[in-house]
Amino acid sequence: xxxxxxxxxxxxxxxxxxxxxxxxxxxxxxxxxxxxxxxxxxxxxxxxxxxxxxxxxxxxxxxxxxxxxxxxxxxxxxxxxxxxxxxxxxxxxxxxxxxxxxxxxxxxxxxxxxxxxxxxxxxxxxxxxxxxxxxxxxxxxxxxxxxxxxxxxxxxxxxxxxxxxxxxxxxxxxxxxxxxxxxxxxxxxxxxxxxxxxxxxxxxxxxxxxxxxxxxxxxxxxxxxxxxxxxxxxxxxxxxxxxxxxxxxxxxxxxxxxxxxxxxxxxxxxxxxxxxxxxxxxxxxxxxxxxxxxxxxxxxxxxxxxxxxxxxxxxxxxxxxxxxxxxxxxx
Ligand SMILES: Cc1ncc(COP(=O)(O)O)c(C=O)c1O
Numbered sequence: 001x002x003x004x005x006x007x008x009x010x011x012x013x014x015x016x017x018x019x020x021x022x023x024x025x026x027x028x029x030x031x032x033x034x035x036x037x038x039x040x041x042x043x044x045x046x047x048x049x050x051x052x053x054x055x056x057x058x059x060x061x062x063x064x065x066x067x068x069x070x071x072x073x074x075x076x077x078x079x080x081x082x083x084x085x086x087x088x089x090x091x092x093x094x095x096x097x098x099x100x101x102x103x104x105x106x107x108x109x110x111x112x113x114x115x116x117x118x119x120x121x122x123x124x125x126x127x128x129x130x131x132x133x134x135x136x137x138x139x140x141x142x143x144x145x146x147x148x149x150x151x152x153x154x155x156x157x158x159x160x161x162x163x164x165x166x167x168x169x170x171x172x173x174x175x176x177x178x179x180x181x182x183x184x185x186x187x188x189x190x191x192x193x194x195x196x197x198x199x200x201x202x203x204x205x206x207x208x209x210x211x212x213x214x215x216x217x218x219x220x221x222x223x224x225x226x227x228x229x230x231x232x233x234x235x236x237x238x239x240x241x242x243x244x245x246x247x248x249x250x251x252x253x254x255x256x257x258x259x260x261x262x263x264x265x266x267x268x269x270x271x272x273x274x275x276x277x278x279x280x281x282x283x284x285x286x287x288x289x290x291x292x293x294x295x296x297x298x299x300x301x302x303x304x305x306x307x308x309x310x311x312x313x314x315x316x317x318x319x320x321x322x323x324x325x326x327x328x329x330x331x
Pocket of ligand 1: 068189215216217218219220239240241242243244282283284285
């Protein structure tokens with residue numbers, strides 16, 4: 001027999017709602033420094049007010065896209081590469097743009113300035129907008145553009161000093177169209193990470209139906225082969241990581257230093273990958289982290305390797321000194 005509580009649910013005023021939202025954030029503090037919403041028409045810094053309408057199709061149908069750029073020492077790193085990918089994801093998702101690329105960049109930079117944060121991450125979303133609970137965008141729906149400046153994702157120091165332990169996930173990889181599009185549909189990625197954590201491991205790895213290595217939850221995967229070649233899976237079936245693309249440009253410096261024998265972007269069959277000297281995860285948040293164990297077997301020596309370390313140094317140097325940095329005009 002089902003029973004229902006006899007307690008009558010309260011009818012809330014807008015004041016009640018604001019108080020409840022503030023209370024929710026007090027109970028669960030967050031490090032969100034500034035939020036822009038095209039729907040609100042400006043920036044808020046109170047996390048209780050960082051809201052999206054429940055009927056925006058990004059919420060109930062996942063019809064939205066996002067991207068994340070790093071904020072390093074008061075400068076935004078490689079934003080143009082992230083905007084290229086954002087616009088590509090928008091096109092593949094058939095999402096209308098709320099404004100020009102220049103205007104989006106201006107909003108991102110201004111929201112970052114308003115946050116006062118000098119380090120962290122900037123995540124921004126494009127939604128198909130509110131107005132119905134249908135699948136296709138509601139009639140007259142205006143696309144939403146949202147920007148969040150926050151502390152960024154943090155990973156344990158141990159990942160860099162000792163290396164990660166990963167497993168091949170039991171969840172299927174997204175089909176290529178969805179894998180290359182950074183849409184707000186991360187269910188396979190979420191489930192993969194939860195599966196790994198439940199097994200006492202750090203993360204998972206997707207394998208494609210042809211037996212080639214794909215990517216990790218929110219990171220790409222790369223290897224150093226037995227003969228010293230830095231090998232990265234092709235970007236036809238995984239997200240084109242801005243970090244990977246940049247490192248593939250920088251890595252020839254390691255060939256000159258004779259640390260690696262070459263750089264290749266090609267299919268990486270699992271059986272070849274298992275013989276790798278080094279394995280690593282790459283991404284804007286993780287940067288470069290060595291994997292020392294995969295499916296219970298040691299990768300290479302079972303210790304973080306020199307190429308992962310050198311790539312991390314190259315990336316950190318680029319994040320400090322390259323011409324891919326935008327100065328944030330803090331006031
Ligand atoms: C599924 C997936 N693969 C790879 C990456 C790495 O991309 P990036 O280097 O641009 O952070 C990310 C992160 O955005 C991701 O979510």
